[in-house]
Amino acid sequence: MTKILLSVLLASLSLPAMAAPPEVNLATTLASLLLVIMLILVLGWLLKRLRLPSIQGDNNMKIVKQLTVGQKERILLLQVGDEQLLVGVTQHNISLLNKLEQPLPEPVVTRPEFASQLGKILKNDAKTK
Structure with missing residues (x-):
């Protein structure tokens, strides 16, 4: 073939x-x-x-922040229910580094809807012509 x-x-x-x-x-x-x-x-x-995050997420556990410290090593801040955990992830091991007493505020990420983004692009394209 x-x-x-x-x-x-x-x-x-x-x-x-x-x-x-x-x-x-x-x-x-x-x-x-x-x-x-x-x-x-x-x-x-x-x-x-x-390694983009999945579209469908679980509300009970999510990654709040992550920091890459090596080629395959990362430090993750996980939100599990009401608690935040600092976790070290390597190629062969996952270990709990710390359990935070005071949770860090989650970063506010605003993502405009697809329709509004497309509308802005089309308006900009129409203005340039």
């Missing part, structure tokens, strides 16, 4: 500019499809590497 796709891709790259339209359309379509699949795989790998 991969040999066939590779041969079609190579054939599409070596086709002269005046080739028959049906062959060129098939070749460009397959090349575009391969490009889109590769883009999806690269974006998936990138999202996995960035």
Whole structure:
């Protein structure tokens, strides 16, 4: 299967500019499809590497702040119910560093809704034209 796709891709790259339209359309379509699949795989790998927080969260336990102290070592401030815990995370171990007596205030993060962000972008785009 991969040999066939590779041969079609190579054939599409070596086709002269005046080739028959049906062959060129098939070749460009397959090349575009391969490009889109590769883009999806690269974006998936990138999202996995960035370790973005999940969209759905548990209200009982969440990460308030995190500090990277090494390549795979972090210090996390966890909110568990009403308590805050300072936890050290390494590649092989998770250990409790401290239980905070006075909880730190959570940072206020405001995220505008998608519709309002899109509206601002469209308005800015319309003004520049």
